Amino acid sequence: MRVWVLLLALLVTLPARSEIIRLTNGEWPPYFGEHLPHHGVGSRIVEEAFAREGVEVQWEFHPWARALRMAERGQRTGTALWLRSPEREGAFHISEAVLESGYVLFHRRDRRFDWQSVDDLQGLRLGGTLGYDYGEAFQQAERDGRLQVARMRGERQGLDMLLAGRIDVLPVDRIVALHLLRNEYDVTERARLTYHPRPLRVDTLHLLLSRRVSGNAELLARFNHGLAALRREGLLDRYLDDLQQTLALAH
Template identity: 35%
Template sequence: MPLVRLLLILLLTCLSPLAQAERLRLVSDEWAPYLYLENGQPKGVDYEVANAVFNRLGVEVQWDFMPWKRCLAMVQQGLADGVLDIFKVEAREGFLVYPDEPMSEVEFVLYQASARRHRVERLEDLAGLTIGTSPGYTYGGAFNESPLFRREPAPSHEANFGKLALGRIDLLLTDRRVGRFLRRQLGLGQSIEELPLVVSRQQQYLGLARKPGREALARAFSEELQRFRQEPAYAAIQARYDGADDFPFAVEQQERSTR
């Protein structure tokens, strides 16, 4: 038996009593199609993958959805055991442990109303405009710190699309896959357009509250996720959601700019 495999088995053997004795409470906001609620039930490509990996590890998980800033506060205050689909940010290393293997990759792009088009090829072209964003997110230093345009947060991704459709903001910034999913769900496919400029590409991870034993759980999760990615069950999850949002899922390794 290869040494790495043997060490992992020993790790999981040590982890099992802890996992069975503790039910993890994981939080996130709705970030469809990665994870979201449908008829009160969790769904989404990253939710399904994470749930499958935890099941293999024998870890029971309670999933709760809430606004993103509250998710971070819950973990920091010790009221939640982790958060799904979060970026690695240096300021969070004091209270979060990450598996080495990311859950997925996001690509932040801009959306505009078809009736109010803007020519945008670089960030400087946003001068004087109001850009819809999400509270608690960071989209990379160049976007976050630019004095050329105004960033206006909305309480939800759906609210941002509504504001854009009504002309209350000039553009909105979100992940490409999320934007395409919501544009279709909200019936805005003919009135809202996606712009080609990619503001940032970032990996998102499972973040576990920094407590005793969590480093071991993070390592076990990473190893099991790597194995799961080689199996037909993983490909089936990707195919199901790829068909839903018409955007090929990126398995390649490439921060939700702060998710």
Template identity: 30%
Template sequence: MPYLARLLTALLLSCMSLLAHAERLRIVTDPWAPYVYEENGQPKGIDYEVTAEVFKRLGVEVDWQFMPWRRCMLMVDQGLADGVLDIFQNAQRSSQLFYPNEPLSEVEFVLFQANDRPHAVNSLDDLRDLTVGTSAGYDYGKAFLESPLFRREAAPTQEANFGKLQRGRIDLVITDRRVGRYMLAQLGLEQQISELPLVIDRQRQYLAVRRNAGMDLLAQRFAAELRRFKQEPAYAELHARYGDVTPGITKTVEQQERSTP
């Protein structure tokens, strides 16, 4: 009987997994280059390409939708999306979503300043009476979000934030280091705006799926395949194409494969 019970349980779980994959997954995400974005109507980005490759290996088809972050979370909450790409993990979200136990990437939130209006910032205390441009719905860590020392002013896009910084409407912009560097290159502001060394917060980014039947198994399979992919040269080459160097990747590979997305 114990063997029969285990067999029936395995069959049930397999059926649940098949049901979960019977239809295309709908994954939502907020454009955040170079991790995930659209170019000429086509999805691109480091984390998008990694995720797409893992799903391809798992035989799972995906419909991608790009929208503002708050709408992404609303779609998931209402059951209109199966998962969300590049999401941070916290206790509240973990009660609603399954997270693979392997992250896609790690972000570092830093500050960017206009070179003609520099600020000496070594801690949050040095932001006193300043205005920092943020993105609505983003989690920069409790200390930053709850500090009464400075003002936080949200903008609809990264481009808008850096435009306001350039024009002197805000004092600083907070965003991920890779995102900020990418935006400065795209906007031609590399000589006018620079990043500060202080790291405000670090977060890991995941693909998370809604807590439906069988989706926990999908999350486990995704994590296992992602770990395998990270050990392959193709993973390093993908990062190098976006001008990024992953741990253990030599400078030679970066120089050979580097190109702008």
């Protein structure tokens, strides 16, 4: 009897083991990155929201298209973080908004630039990243030929071309651009660039959990509950404020 009492007491005092899930991710610093602290601020928010619900996240980093495809097929529990779309709603349970991403137009300081609508961008040499959607008005103007857009592999190439004077304007997520400028360019190069405060597009980013994985509807409800707790505690604002302070760029 004493042995059973001792075993019962031991089981009661042992911490409960966390449920473990596998999520795919990609490279988009400072939001996401395999070698960033906490794997990036977006990954940190996802991980901590799940931790509130006793769920441990194991991250796998892949090219973005593969990360989405693996989750859609149910090979992994889900993937972080993505725009909401009708196609994705059919394949995934989609969370409440985790982050907000805002594209702005970067340009050189020595070039006066102002705009009110996409039509004001006609005649400019525009850059862009392959596969990125800059909003219906921009995309339609590009398809119609009213905007001439040089699509490139990534934001770094776009910033290089902007500094070299090969393009006039580059749409890019403000936080992503500031992170690149702070970490991969010298102070002289950073001083040559700025951005227009008017956003080209503002979106929310969401966790996607595959509809092919049993129990994911309930898991998403738990995630949203943990995310709401982080928001109430002010941690979401704190993490984002801390990030923006480190990336401050006078303009």
